[in-house]
Amino acid sequence: MIPSNDDRRTPITPQMAMRVAILGGVAFALFGIVFFRLWFLQVLSGDQYLAQASSNRTRSVVIQAPRGQVSDRNGRPLVENRRAVAVMVTPSRLPKDKAKRHADLVRLSAVLGLSTKPARCTSGARDLRDTTPRIDLECRIDIAVYQLPYADVTAKGDVSRAVYGYLAERQQQFPGVSIQDVFLRSYPYGSIGAQLFGTVGQVSAADLRSPHYRGVKGGSVVGKTGLEYSYDQYLRGVNGAQRIQVNANGRATGAQQTVAPKAGNDLRLSIDLGLQKAGQQALATGIQLANGNGNPADAGAFVALDPRNGQVLGMGSAPSFDPNTIPKLTRAQYAAKFQSKAGGSPQVDRATDGLYPVGSTFKVVTAAAAMAAGKISPGTPYNDSGSFRLGAQVRHNSGNASYGTVTMHDAFRFSVDTYFYALGANLNVDPMRNPNGGALQLWARQFGFGKTPAVDLPTSTSGTVPSPRWRNDRNRLQAECVADLHKSQRDRKYRRRFKGLCAYADGSNRMWSAGDNVSLAVGQGDFLATPLQMAVAYAAIENGGRVVKPHIGMRVTDARGGIVTSVAGGSVRTLSIPNLPAIQDGLHAAASEQGGTSSDVWQGFPSQYQVYGKTGTAQHTNQPDQSWYVCYIPDPVRPIVIAVTIERGGFGAQAAAPAARLIASQWFGVKKVVKAGTSHTL
Amino acid sequence: MSTTPIQRSVDEATRGPVRPRLLFDPWLLLAAIGLVACSAITLKGATRTLVPNSPYYFVERQIGFAVVGLVLMFLIARFDYSRLREFKYGLYGLLIGLNVLVLGFGSVSHGSKRWIPLPFFNLQPSEFGKVLLVLVLAAFVVDRSRYLGNRDTTARVMLLALAAAALVIIQPDLGTGLVYVAVAMAVLFVAGAPGRHLGGLIGLFAVAIVLVLVAAPAVGIHPLHQYQVDRLTGFINPSHDPSQSSYHVNQSLIAIGSGQKTGRGVQHATQTGLRFLPEQRTDFIFAAVGETYGFAGAAVVLSLYALLIWRTLRIITLAKNLFGALIAGGILAMLLWQVFVNVGMTIGIMPITGVPLPLMSYGGASVFTTFLALGLLQSIHVQGRIAQGSKGRSLVLS
Structure with missing residues (x-):
């Protein structure tokens, strides 16, 4: 290789050495600058920057979309939103050390007023493997992490300003604890309609798999029960997101990349606030009347329907509760108030989920079935001797009354039991050839009994229309249960679980008999229905046979008031009830004619409002009778069907009927007069 | 070259059993x-x-x-790096060519075109170009090592560097473009370019920065x-x-x-x-x-x-x-x-x-x-x- 000119030079000249030294000096200087700057930043000002870092927390925060407002039919707000401060725990940011984590959570619980007493922690469906006792908050966090990892856990949903201030100033002492602005539901009228609205809550892992919550993101707040559940897709809105910078006081100091939340749509109900209030007041009055008669009534329900379209004008249940207080309750307080028997189960909507025998109010169905089956006509006379004999069994009218020869008109007017007993016996069919029963069962089902009404509430309560097949099924279930019970007696663990649970039938294993049909004819025996089902049945009597779909939601509107969707009522089916006017006439006689079971209750009620109503006194084994009243007033402008029941309230005319009058008075703007009836009919 | 077998045998012959020395820098x-x-x-x-x-x-x-x-x-x-000197025009062509190519076919990321998507990885010519530029400038300066005191040499070296840097800056990748300039200055310095040339260049850059950041925007031109x-x-x-x-x-x-x-x-x-x-x-x-x-x-x-x-x-x-x-x-x-x-x-x-x-x-x-x-x-x-x-x-x- 030919050496090139540079190859001849000595590798390092003094000039080159100088230049390298200068380069080295420059490099040294640059490194020096960097080192000094780092020393200044990290060692001399480190404390200051550390403080900034801990206050300078930025996170992507979900901005909760406010749920839509729920208002009554006239636009008066029933469910609104209010801003509140929630204390959240991020499980992954809690101390890793078990003891320190426990100490921190105990400290937080004390600040929040939560229980700090360790207790057994169970997660309902599946027990946590580690069953060491832990405090309430620990337990909830552990369950939440198990069910929905990475989600924040709400330690307390609604804290006072004092707690807010305390935590905000001590953020360093509570690692993993954050404070969030949230929307909580507020109910300006407290306990009015409380059971209808239902509850909202954080979506659970199981919820996320349900098609009902399609598109919901983890951590969102969704409707869990009641109307909040039914109309959740409209009410929930779309959460926004924000990357915010928060200082040590928990205040946002800057925000970037905000996706604005979209508020949910508003729901307009068919409920009339005035009627709802009056209804709940009427229940209280009914309970009071019953108590005055020595009946230990403490619960009841009412339903007011527009018979033309199934719009629910009012629907209430007693006892009620103030949903505003729920976020403030601790878990133990909540359980004591709402999940114990002693609390009276105020969260149960007895109007849709209370299953009761309905007594004589059922007689309209019996009459319709008998006429449709051609067993009687309205004028067919029946000779009432005061008692009805079926085989060896003798049944009497209430108070052993005897009404002589009666037609349908008087049978309704006086609520003559023997008349309907006879129809029941007459309508009974051969259980082998007709396992689903005869005309009585058919018509009961046609009126909507034994099936969950097509109501816009998440209820699955269907009631019972007893039939031969039903009885056989129950006998079989009872036999299986008893067999299990016997088996379990060898195993102590199972014995406790099955104890007292075999109550499918009375255990006599008896077959269907005519007596069952006789009991059914007066709404007794194994028949069970809800007040809402009764109202729907009477609406069909009023409107000429249309079995309506009851609904509480009327329409959904967006922020600008535009209609998103209207809830169509419609009807399930239209019945052709022969001689329907005769049944209506009977109901009218009962409520207006001399001696009618509820005529004295309606005394003085303006005559332009003609009342068609039937009392009922449902008998229970081992507890006082239940007071029932179902009526309608076929006003051309504002027709209404009212069903009222008072548990342990005594005779229908004594408690439920006066309450119904109060509700009707409110609806028609009539002076409210409490008139307790005297009729002692069933 | 020194890596020839003859050379090695001479080494071994004179030193006898040599202690194996690391040739690379550990x-x-x-x-x-x-x-x-x-x-x-x-x-x-x-x-x-x-x-x-x-x-x-x-x-x-x-x-x-x-x-x-x-x-x-x-x-x-x-390999002996010295051989690369022969390829300086090819290397400079590659440097410019790739950076032009990226302007045409580059994929956009964070608002700039810096990469050429290849089946196995994304080629970033501006990065790769740093080393190419070092080689090209070093080779160029060696060729003109007798005329280092000439203002012409300094200007040519800077032009070579600035042409490449300009292509990188318009991608836009200002940071890497400035690396090119720094490399050019360093090569000139190590080669022994006169101090006044380098001082003049620094002065020119100062004027350029003032122009770009202050003067040009003041008259309504926004070069950056x-x-x-x-x-x-x-x-x-x-x-x-x-x-x-x-x-x-x-x-x-x-x-x-x-x-x-x-x-x-x-x-x-x-x-x-x-x-x-x-x-x-x-x-x-x-x-x-x-x-x-x-x-x-x-x-x-x-x-x-x-x-x-x-x-x-x-x-x-x-x-x-x-x-x-x-x-x-x-x-x-x-x-x-x-x-x-x-x-x-x-x-x-x-x-x-x-x-x-x-x-x-x-x-x-x-x-x-x-x-x-x-x-x-x-x-x-x-x-x-x-x-x-x-x-x-x-x-x-x-």
Whole structure:
């Protein structure tokens, strides 16, 4: 290789050495600058920057979309939103050390007023493997992490300003604890309609798999029960997101990349606030009347329907509760108030989920079935001797009354039991050839009994229309249960679980008999229905046979008031009830004619409002009778069907009927007069 | 050449059973491996939650890049760099060609076109071009080494560099463009260009900066994008607008400062963990080091760079020829400039430019380029050692 000119030079000249030294000096200087700057930043000002870092927390925060407002039919707000401060725990940011984590959570619980007493922690469906006792908050966090990892856990949903201030100033002492602005539901009228609205809550892992919550993101707040559940897709809105910078006081100091939340749509109900209030007041009055008669009534329900379209004008249940207080309750307080028997189960909507025998109010169905089956006509006379004999069994009218020869008109007017007993016996069919029963069962089902009404509430309560097949099924279930019970007696663990649970039938294993049909004819025996089902049945009597779909939601509107969707009522089916006017006439006689079971209750009620109503006194084994009243007033402008029941309230005319009058008075703007009836009919 | 078998046999014959000497520089290798290790450790903490279900995604890839880079380095070290001088026109053509190509076919990322998508990786010509430019300029200067005092030489060298830099700056990648200029200055300096030339150049740049940032906008011409202007000036007053251009600097300062002496640890490094720190696996990885491992960690990383720089300086003196010394000088400038600009950016003493921290920042292009440069340095070292040996021998023989 030919050496090139540079190859001849000595590798390092003094000039080159100088230049390298200068380069080295420059490099040294640059490194020096960097080192000094780092020393200044990290060692001399480190404390200051550390403080900034801990206050300078930025996170992507979900901005909760406010749920839509729920208002009554006239636009008066029933469910609104209010801003509140929630204390959240991020499980992954809690101390890793078990003891320190426990100490921190105990400290937080004390600040929040939560229980700090360790207790057994169970997660309902599946027990946590580690069953060491832990405090309430620990337990909830552990369950939440198990069910929905990475989600924040709400330690307390609604804290006072004092707690807010305390935590905000001590953020360093509570690692993993954050404070969030949230929307909580507020109910300006407290306990009015409380059971209808239902509850909202954080979506659970199981919820996320349900098609009902399609598109919901983890951590969102969704409707869990009641109307909040039914109309959740409209009410929930779309959460926004924000990357915010928060200082040590928990205040946002800057925000970037905000996706604005979209508020949910508003729901307009068919409920009339005035009627709802009056209804709940009427229940209280009914309970009071019953108590005055020595009946230990403490619960009841009412339903007011527009018979033309199934719009629910009012629907209430007693006892009620103030949903505003729920976020403030601790878990133990909540359980004591709402999940114990002693609390009276105020969260149960007895109007849709209370299953009761309905007594004589059922007689309209019996009459319709008998006429449709051609067993009687309205004028067919029946000779009432005061008692009805079926085989060896003798049944009497209430108070052993005897009404002589009666037609349908008087049978309704006086609520003559023997008349309907006879129809029941007459309508009974051969259980082998007709396992689903005869005309009585058919018509009961046609009126909507034994099936969950097509109501816009998440209820699955269907009631019972007893039939031969039903009885056989129950006998079989009872036999299986008893067999299990016997088996379990060898195993102590199972014995406790099955104890007292075999109550499918009375255990006599008896077959269907005519007596069952006789009991059914007066709404007794194994028949069970809800007040809402009764109202729907009477609406069909009023409107000429249309079995309506009851609904509480009327329409959904967006922020600008535009209609998103209207809830169509419609009807399930239209019945052709022969001689329907005769049944209506009977109901009218009962409520207006001399001696009618509820005529004295309606005394003085303006005559332009003609009342068609039937009392009922449902008998229970081992507890006082239940007071029932179902009526309608076929006003051309504002027709209404009212069903009222008072548990342990005594005779229908004594408690439920006066309450119904109060509700009707409110609806028609009539002076409210409490008139307790005297009729002692069933 | 000194690698011929004849030469070797002479070595063995004169020295007898020689103690096997390392021809490559072990300290340079050690510094590189140490930096890759630091990068992996930092990435492990900073990116553990970035890719769902694979916490080591970036660590694995970075180590993969480094392994390929190391192989590349050893391959280059085996060849005599001196031969590359013959290809200077081809290399310069490649440098310009690739950078023109990227303007036409590059894929857009963060608003700039810097990559040419290839089946196995994205070629980033501006990164690769740094090493090409070092070679081209070194070769050019060696050719004109007799006319170094000429103003003409300085001007030509600068023109070559500025043409390439201009192509990079319009991509736009201002930071890398400025690396090109720094490399050119360093090559001229090591070659022994007159001080007044270099002083004049610095003066020209000062005037250019004033023109671009102050004078031109004043008359309504905006040669830079607004974000570039903001970044270049933002470091002067970082708390001026915390949510906008100086946001990055502020977050970086808080991250580094909060690391204190020994760091906050991976779990408690909120600036890094909460993604408060921008570009934490690439341009701002040093801030992640500072926050997570504190002054101690930052000092370790800087010490490794100091070791790298020291060895490079030493290689300048060991080079068997001017070409080698100039290449080493150019690479020195490239490394020193990148380290200082990048670290300076994270500690708020330099403007924000998208310059990666060699071997620390995640990314194949940067890692490969750096190992390419280290390969050249090793080659210079190896050749220097061999030449030294032969020279020593020839002295004895004569």
